Amino acid sequence: xIGLWRHECERVFEDKLISNGDKKIFHxxxxxxTKEKFRDSLGFEDEQLLTSFLFSDFQxxxxxxEYGELIEVAPFVYEAVPDIETIRKRVYSKxxxxxxxxxxxxxxxxxxxxxxxxxxxxxxxxxxxxxxxLLVGVGGxxxxxxxxxxxxxxxxxxxxxxxxxxxxxxxxxxxxxxxxREAGPLGKQVTFIMTDSEIKNExxxxxxxxxxxxxxxxxxxxKDEKDIxxxxxxxxYMKEAGSKGEDPSTLELWIYFINRVRxxxxxxxxxxxxxxxxxxxxxxxxxxxxxxxxDWFLPWPEEALVSVSQKFLNSFNIECSKETxxxxxxxxxKVHDIVTDVCGEYFQRxxxxxxxxxKSYLSFIDxxxxxxxTKYDGIDKDDVNIRNGLDKLKEAA
Numbered sequence: 001x002i003g004l005w006r007h008e009c010e011r012v013f014e015d016k017l018i019s020n021g022d023k024k025i026f027h028x029x030x031x032x033x034t035k036e037k038f039r040d041s042l043g044f045e046d047e048q049l050l051t052s053f054l055f056s057d058f059q060x061x062x063x064x065x066e067y068g069e070l071i072e073v074a075p076f077v078y079e080a081v082p083d084i085e086t087i088r089k090r091v092y093s094k095x096x097x098x099x100x101x102x103x104x105x106x107x108x109x110x111x112x113x114x115x116x117x118x119x120x121x122x123x124x125x126x127x128x129x130x131x132x133x134l135l136v137g138v139g140g141x142x143x144x145x146x147x148x149x150x151x152x153x154x155x156x157x158x159x160x161x162x163x164x165x166x167x168x169x170x171x172x173x174x175x176x177x178x179x180x181r182e183a184g185p186l187g188k189q190v191t192f193i194m195t196d197s198e199i200k201n202e203x204x205x206x207x208x209x210x211x212x213x214x215x216x217x218x219x220x221x222x223k224d225e226k227d228i229x230x231x232x233x234x235x236x237y238m239k240e241a242g243s244k245g246e247d248p249s250t251l252e253l254w255i256y257f258i259n260r261v262r263x264x265x266x267x268x269x270x271x272x273x274x275x276x277x278x279x280x281x282x283x284x285x286x287x288x289x290x291x292x293x294x295d296w297f298l299p300w301p302e303e304a305l306v307s308v309s310q311k312f313l314n315s316f317n318i319e320c321s322k323e324t325x326x327x328x329x330x331x332x333x334k335v336h337d338i339v340t341d342v343c344g345e346y347f348q349r350x351x352x353x354x355x356x357x358x359k360s361y362l363s364f365i366d367x368x369x370x371x372x373x374t375k376y377d378g379i380d381k382d383d384v385n386i387r388n389g390l391d392k393l394k395e396a397a
C-alpha cells in the first residue's frame with residue numbers, strides 16, 4: 001500500500017516536472033515524508049519503506065480453450081509489477097501482437113527503462129474514465145509510437161487524422177462527430193491522438209479545448225441530430241439505470257450521452273515545448289493543460305541510448321572483436337550525450353536554441369552504418385585493383 005501511495009504521488013506530481021533536478025527535489029521530499037509518516041507507526045526499515053514499485057493493469061492473460069478459441073478476455077486489474085524485466089517481456093509480446101495484426105505499420109521499438117515507464121503512464125491514463133493526456137517532448141521522443149502501442153494494449157480504437165492540403169475545421173468536426181458516435185451509443189473506448197504537425201489552424205485547438213472542458217463543441221451536432229444521438233443511447237441508459245418506470249427525457253439522454261463520450265473518448269496531445277507556441281497555447285486554451293494529465297519526455301538517458309545502439313548494431317556485421325563492438329555501442333551513446341551538453345553550453349553563450357532529438361540519434365546510427373559499408377566495400381575494391389596491378393607487373397617482367 002505504501003508502494004502504491006508513493007507510485008501515485010510520483011504520477012500526480014513528478015510527471016509534470018520539467019527537469020531531472022526538479023524531479024530529484026521531489027523524490028527527496030517524498031522519501032522524507034515516507035520516513036516521517038510510516039517508519040515509526042509501522043516499524044519498517046528504510047529499505048523496505050523506500051522501495052519503488054511499478055503498477056500496471058495489463059498483466060493478466062486471456063484464456064483460450066484447447067482449440068485456440070478465446071473463452072475469456074483478461075480483465076484490466078491495476079496491480080504491482082513483480083519486476084521491470086517481467087513487464088518488459090509482456091510489452092514486447094504485445095508489440096509482436098500489434099505487428100502481426102498490422103504488418104504494414106510494423107513497430108520496431110527498443111523498450112528501454114525510460115520508454116517502458118512512459119508506456120505504463122500512458123496506459124494508466126487512457127484506461128481511466130475521462131483519462132486524457134498531454135505528452136510534452138521534442139520531436140522523435142517516441143510519443144506517437146508509445147501511444148499507438150498503449151492504445152493497442154488497452155484494446156482501444158486508435159484514431160489519428162489524415163492530414164491533406166484541403167483538411168480544415170469542418171473535416172476535423174466531422175471526424176470528431178464520428179468518434180462521438182463510436183464512444184457514445186456504441187460505448188467503444190477510443191484513443192484520439194493529435195500532434196503539433198496536425199494543427200494546421202489554431203482554431204482546431206478551440207474545438208479540442210471545448211471538448212475537454214465540457215464534452216460539447218459549438219455547432220458540432222445540429223439540433224435535429226442531437227435528438228437522434230440521444231435516442232441511440234436510450235437502451236444503454238435503461239439497462240444501466242435498471243429502471244423499468246418512466247422513459248427518460250431527451251435532455252436526460254443527451255446529458256448521459258455527453259458523459260459517456262467524456263468517459264470513453266481519450267484525447268492524447270503530443271506537443272513540443274520548443275518555441276513560443278507551447279506557452280501561448282497554455283494561455284489561450286487552459287483546458288488542454290487542466291483537463292489532461294501531463295507527462296514530460298526528457299532527453300533519453302545514456303543507458304537508453306546505448307541499448308538503442310546495441311539493438312541496431314547487433315545484426316550489423318562489423319569486422320572486430322565483441323569487446324570492440326561493445327565499446328563502439330557505448331561510445332555512440334556517449335557522443336549523443338556530449339552533443340546534448342554542448343547544445344546547452346551553446347545556448348548559455350549565444351542565447352540560441354539547438355536541439356538534438358532521439359530521431360537525430362537514430363539518423364546518426366544509420367549514417368555510421370552507411371559510411372562503414374561504403375568504406376569497407378571501398379577497401380575490397382582497392383584490394384582487387386592492387387592485386388590486378390601486381391599481376392600485370394609480374395606478367396610484364
